Amino acid sequence: PVIGVHRTYLCDNAKKGVIWSNTQQYCNPEVDAILVKAGQENDQQKRIAFYSEAQKIIAQDVPIYFTNTVPYHTIYNHTKVGNPPATIWGTCSPLDEVYLKD
Structure with missing residues (x-):
């Protein structure tokens, strides 16, 4: 947390x-x-x-506080995308190491 x-x-x-x-x-x-x-x-x-x-x-x-966090999900085609984000941040993380496969 x-x-x-x-x-x-x-x-x-x-x-x-x-x-x-x-x-x-x-x-x-x-x-x-x-x-x-x-x-x-x-x-x-x-x-x-x-x-x-x-x-x-x-x-x-506090007058209001968040009781949950919406999880980030990443959906991708593993035959076309290499090194997709695999952390808790999903696509909110840096995408500098993601690439398209030939």
């Missing part, structure tokens, strides 16, 4: 007009402390607990 979570909610990332930052100016030092702990924790169950705790606080603080 780390991708995008910290940058969206950390107080020190509240940068007006800068995309991929805390554009809504949300700031809660308690959430910051929890996210820092979560980002440094190696034990998966403890990380889950930290993110769950942060999520509960954020859910009480």
Whole structure:
């Protein structure tokens, strides 16, 4: 869950007009402390607990928050396309290594 979570909610990332930052100016030092702990924790169950705790606080603080993310899907013809994106980002990732087969 780390991708995008910290940058969206950390107080020190509240940068007006800068995309991929805390554009809504949300700031809660308690959430910051929890996210820092979560980002440094190696034990998966403890990380889950930290993110769950942060999520509960954020859910009480903000007027609206997203409960899911639409997955990206990539559909291609494997006989015609080489090296299609195979990451979570799908076609939102760089396509510099994708090529058409002869």
